[in-house]
Amino acid sequence: MLTAEQILTAHKSNVEILFGLGNKAFEGVEKVVELNLQTAKAAMTEAADSTRAVLSAKDPQEFFALQAGLFQPTAEKIAAYNRHLYEIAASTNAEVSKVAEATAAEAQAKFLALVDTAVKNAPAGTENAVALVKTAVAAATNAFEGVQKAAKQAADVAEANMQALSASAVRASSAPKAKRAA
Numbered sequence: 001m002l003t004a005e006q007i008l009t010a011h012k013s014n015v016e017i018l019f020g021l022g023n024k025a026f027e028g029v030e031k032v033v034e035l036n037l038q039t040a041k042a043a044m045t046e047a048a049d050s051t052r053a054v055l056s057a058k059d060p061q062e063f064f065a066l067q068a069g070l071f072q073p074t075a076e077k078i079a080a081y082n083r084h085l086y087e088i089a090a091s092t093n094a095e096v097s098k099v100a101e102a103t104a105a106e107a108q109a110k111f112l113a114l115v116d117t118a119v120k121n122a123p124a125g126t127e128n129a130v131a132l133v134k135t136a137v138a139a140a141t142n143a144f145e146g147v148q149k150a151a152k153q154a155a156d157v158a159e160a161n162m163q164a165l166s167a168s169a170v171r172a173s174s175a176p177k178a179k180r181a182a
Contacts, residue, residue, distance in 0.1 A: 017103055021096055028092030035084055079165070086162045090155065101148065108141060 050070050057063035115133055122130055 017099060021099055024092060024095045024099070028088055031088045031092075032085065035081070035088065039081055082165075083162065086159070090159065093155070097148075097151075104144060108137075112137065 050066075054063060054066045054070075057066055115130075115137060118130075118133075
């Protein structure tokens with residue numbers, strides 16, 4: 001039987017976990033805002049430098065060469081931005097997952113302890129019901145572990161796809177340079 005003190009302790013623990021997760025989420029948002037500010041500042045600086053360079057062109061050939069050169073590094077910059085954004089999201093997700101896994105493991109342990117206490121105090125003839133509860137708990141544990149494993153595999157696939165996409169974008173942006181040089 002749960003006491004009022006046990007319930008209060010559980011609620012306090014849940015509130016602390018909730019605030020901890022909220023802090024992790026805000027840290028992720030802060031990192032994204034910082035990335036966006038850095039990207040915007042760099043873009044403004046580059047736009048000003050590029051505009052000055054284009055406006056100082058001495059002839060039409062130099063003007064068009066400068067203009068063409070402005071677009072080549074764009075794919076690399078977009079890929080780098082997306083990579084950084086993905087890293088922030090993956091890091092935040094990993095931290096939240098750690099908390100969720102730890103919380104789930106703790107809750108499971110407490111529940112199993114409660115089941116064991118109930119089993120010890122169960123009246124004779126309830127063995128089948130006790131076995132059913134234990135089987136249900138084991139099935140739920142296996143299902144949760146399966147979901148965690150699938151989520152990890154999905155995250156690994158997403159990361160591999162992001163790296164492949166970034167590499168492909170960088171290669172694609174480098175291809176015109178190689179053709180012009182030839």
